[in-house]
Amino acid sequence: MSQKLDPVVASRTLAEHGVIDAYGHASVRSDSNPQRYLMSRNVAPELVTEADILEYDLDSNAVDANGRAVYNERFIHGEIYKKRRDVLAIVHNHSHAVIPFACTGVALQPIFHMSAFIGMGVPGWDIRDAKKGTDLLVRDAYLGEHLARALGTHPAVLMRGHGSTVVGENIQRAVGRSIYLDINARMQMQAIALANGEHPIVFMDEAEVAANVAWQNYDRAWDLWKRRVMARLEDPEIGAR
Amino acid sequence: MSQKLDPVVASRTLAEHGVIDAYGHASVRSDSNPQRYLMSRNVAPELVTEADILEYDLDSNAVDANGRAVYNERFIHGEIYKKRRDVLAIVHNHSHAVIPFACTGVALQPIFHMSAFIGMGVPGWDIRDAKKGTDLLVRDAYLGEHLARALGTHPAVLMRGHGSTVVGENIQRAVGRSIYLDINARMQMQAIALANGEHPIVFMDEAEVAANVAWQNYDRAWDLWKRRVMARLEDPEIGAR
Amino acid sequence: MSQKLDPVVASRTLAEHGVIDAYGHASVRSDSNPQRYLMSRNVAPELVTEADILEYDLDSNAVDANGRAVYNERFIHGEIYKKRRDVLAIVHNHSHAVIPFACTGVALQPIFHMSAFIGMGVPGWDIRDAKKGTDLLVRDAYLGEHLARALGTHPAVLMRGHGSTVVGENIQRAVGRSIYLDINARMQMQAIALANGEHPIVFMDEAEVAANVAWQNYDRAWDLWKRRVMARLEDPEIGAR
């Protein structure tokens, strides 16, 4: 099966879960050339098919666009792939529950075992520290590189006023982590309100995080998500569109 | 393609996003006559088809109603089109998250880059300041004009106990802003609770707002929304209704 | 069209809006005999068809059940119809957002013009004041009468630990009010949190409530809801079940 299917399944799954709407994108590093990555042309994620997947070099030039428009923020992907050899998949999203954390500096912490990776640290990034007066979009390599530095060796970075970027050693991780980042953020906001400063909140500790992150690939979920996407792609009505 | 399709796509998209339910309406200024606007007859937005779209003069008389009922609150549209030459599209909605802001006077601020336009100012309006003892509906030109004055040069106005009215230089903006106004309101309520007076909340600054508003037309989203609506309109089961 | 369609449309509409799940019921007073009311046999509301609608006398005996099971809480309906000649339709529901109000005694107030009827007063009722140690269900005429007295001349009554009962001069009002009662409750909880005791919350005043309640029949919404239900009932797959 073509590797191009991975960003298709990822994009549609993230849209179905409300983690991305018409915006946000998912990429994978090319299996055949680690200096390349695969990501859709500029189209809403829930519409992406294999025919939309383009190949980009790490400076985020699309090598086979043939005039098709590309995402403005593709530099997020290229600059992270440059710095992080371990990263094979990236999701940029605007999931709603992370924004309050990104804008207040309250630290996300792992309150749910499906979100254990948060315990590896989720730093914040404010584009204003790189450049003042932007529209908040990561429109060039300079901004992408600045973001990639803030990400460092972590699994995700929160972007003030914007959303987050999540990485993984495979596409399942990048997608699963994006979904459970948002869920953890909602749970943590509720726990903080419920605790009201009067009850301690017990988060996963370092050893628990390490034990969980070691294997958590969201495999059972990925099987389900892929099956759902394939069923839709094979629907003749969708095919005819 | 007929301009009448724009309020059809807008109405159905807003209903799909839960920004309007059986109430609320979307209009566009006529391309062929700027002293006219196009809006549906009195019907629930998710049912609107091109055949329901009527033409109104700026005093909000429907010129081709042929006895069909019109929305009571059409004056919102006519009075704003009179005052604001730059406005080519208007949405009036009851989206849920804005009501708490409209009733408390807490200022909406741009916490999310998709909602940058909020940084241009979203004033509040209380119908009681125009007339006491109303049912809160903008039922005549006097109330419409009063609301239009409160809107001023801003992109939206909150209506106490009622909802909001959102304007744009094109239909995409009026629709996209309506959707992201509600999302920003929810995010801001959560950020305020999370910050709990102990953390600062970083909103977009003036320069960032200006850089974003300059181009944000929600084009990629509009393409998706239009595609979804067209697929439904072309469904023979819907056509047969 | 048979009057039996009204509780069918009501039940299915309330289920679709999440105001009732497998529980809750809607009734109408019989047009032909005001000492009778029409309500479904004991079945989940989203499955109700005209064939399920039974006729009850005001002591809540089903006159045409032919052995079919009836709702335990039918006495809510019979006892209110006895006391309130103006009431032609009743909905009993468990909508989620009203429970926090019903259990804390915080007064619901009309924050949204679609929910203006709340300004006519929504009293609370605790079944414990009528009888201790119940399962919270209104299982007999004694409890029904006690609830009806708490309702008094109001449009709705909150039931502690249980939900609410909503009445109207027609089925549209009973259904529309049930939907907007829940929406108002959510908006008011958010406004209270947002205001945080530091901002006043402006509710509709008495004159505004009176002006709105005078005519608000949720007609446009009812047309939409009825259309949706009829489309499903006419679907041959559903008919075949």
Add this chain to the structure above:
Amino acid sequence: MSQKLDPVVASRTLAEHGVIDAYGHASVRSDSNPQRYLMSRNVAPELVTEADILEYDLDSNAVDANGRAVYNERFIHGEIYKKRRDVLAIVHNHSHAVIPFACTGVALQPIFHMSAFIGMGVPGWDIRDAKKGTDLLVRDAYLGEHLARALGTHPAVLMRGHGSTVVGENIQRAVGRSIYLDINARMQMQAIALANGEHPIVFMDEAEVAANVAWQNYDRAWDLWKRRVMARLEDPEIGAR
């Protein structure tokens, strides 16, 4: 009808209600051999069919797996069935609203009559008290037995950072309680915020809990849920997958 249908209906119903996503599982004690229980092989709950249901002994060995993978956390089920002869059905889930309670130690209390069973006590369990540095999964009999002891004679146990396990004398109870546990948790969080320490919150008292738990089998709901699942299972498109 085969007893194997029960965990199928349970799994799909819980998935439809968002109480489980790709994770979580439902089991029933075997009617023919109380030393055995029936549960799916390792697959996402919303995909389970009768063909996926395996038989396990109480040490949680699948006796008819034929090489098919099983759930890591099956020990939750076996160890509880060992200790609790009255328990004939078990659900393990990650429903979102219970996590804030599980992590703060704030006691769940019965605020809604559909959730009366909470009044029988819902203790908390922290896996750290049994073993340090786990990934939070109940991967062996030792952890399962430790959890079963924390459950004691109660209807449910909250698992810190993880979710809950809910038991019943029949499958309806285990499923219904799982759904209404989550709903109660959300309502209680809202009531606490609304009351703000200034209003008392009235929960069900002991006598009310006892009166309700005596009969509450969620029968009407179960009929609806089963009907929905059967309709999907009989859909030829699903059958063909």
